[in-house]
Amino acid sequence: MKYYIIDGHCDSLSHYVNGERTLEDPLDGGHWDIQRARATGIALQFLAAYIETEYKPMMATQRGLQLIEGAHRLIESHREQLFHIQSKNDLYNIPDSKRTGILLSVEGGEILGQNLFMLDIIYRLGVxxxxxxxxxxxxxxxxxxxxxxxxxxxxxxxxVVLRMNELGMLIDVSHLNEEGFWHVIELSKDPIVATHSCSKALCNHPRNLTDQQLLALAKHKGVVGVNFNPGFLNESGVATREDVVRHICHIAEVAGVDAVGLGSDFDGIPEVPKGLEHVGEYCDLLDDLIKVGFSTKDVEKISYHNFRRVLLEVLK
Incomplete structure (x- = not known):
């Protein structure tokens, strides 16, 4: 069966902006490219503007804006294959048989410096x-x-949290400490997401979420995009596609299937699980979910509908 997919996180944008890859086809290398994303059913890709540590703090805003401009350039130069998701109405155009939607995110509030007005600026720029x-x-x-x-x-x-609610921006707590997570839960009237995280009960990594956090996200109608980083999946640091399935199963058991999504972190992780070496292998993962007992409806929620539901609630 052909499934549509929303992937909550990839870091391929830096490769494009740095001139390392065109992101057009697999021959460029890397985990994610337009050709394989289209072939495997990626209906919407969160494209992260990740501000590298060497730019912080003084050059963080400039680097963030450079990445945002690069995302616009990428979308505009591939208009027949990509389109920019900026509003609730745009979501009604996915899935598109010819084009993948791109939702632009920024990974790191450093882009704002000390200025709340910068949030409005990046919103106007399509973030x-x-x-x-x-x-x-x-x-x-x-x-x-x-x-x-x-x-x-x-x-x-x-x-920033309150203004993001007003603007209709999705709050991502993936890298936030636990105390900050609970603070966001208190403040935000909208659902929040962890676009690329895993279960701490299965792998005790600081980037993973406790069962209590998973339950809170579910009660807040949020979503966890399961990350493919082997270090988050297995404490040995070596993982297979089965480890991704294991985390999906655990989160679904704890928080319910409506709280589970996919957030590969492709091109942002040093290693990949065996059997999930690139975006073109997503379909194998979804087939595995059927094999372990998820219904077709459940897989459609995990791969697509859960993230889409949250976006429909948050975007204006």
């Missing part, structure tokens, strides 16, 4: 999702790498 932190501390809060602080969001972080 519709923001990861409040990466692993480090920034002006909004602490990332998961700040293990000993126990800090909630800053006052600016609070204002």
């Amino acid at each position: 519709r999702a923001l990861g409040l932190t990466w692993n480090q501390r920034n002006e909004l809060g602490d990332g998961v790498g700040e293990l000993n602080t126990g800090s909630r969001l800053t006052s600016l972080g609070e204002k």
